[in-house]
Amino acid sequence: MQKITFFKRFVDDILAERKTITIRDSSEANVQAGDILEVSTLEEGLWFCRVQVLSVTQTDWADLTPLHAAQENMGLPELKQLIKEIYPGQDHFYVIQFELVK
Numbered sequence: 266m267q268k269i270t271f272f273k274r275f276v277d278d279i280l281a282e283r284k285t286i287t288i289r290d291s292s293e294a295n296v297q298a299g300d301i302l303e304v305s306t307l308e309e310g311l312w313f314c315r316v317q318v319l320s321v322t323q324t325d326w327a328d329l330t331p332l333h334a335a336q337e338n339m340g341l342p343e344l345k346q347l348i349k350e351i352y353p354g355q356d357h358f359y360v361i362q363f364e365l366v367k
Contacts, residue, residue, distance in 0.1 A: 287295055324358055
């Protein structure tokens, strides 16, 4: 089974289904709709759930919208700043929409 990691600060939002997408660069977008992913924290590698990928779509940093931000459970300025910090100098991304496997 494939794996994906998230910063531990997102664990509660994922488990509460407030965070339903993740925005990744091409090196982390090797998933497709229907895949079930084992989810763990980036910092400690602690497993906390499984998610099913619903869709994978391409987007550019300039095309991020308030809807993307809402699906990340944050405001658009915060989302854009976070993406720039995680992926400096990159503008092309993949939006991975997922749902919690219960």
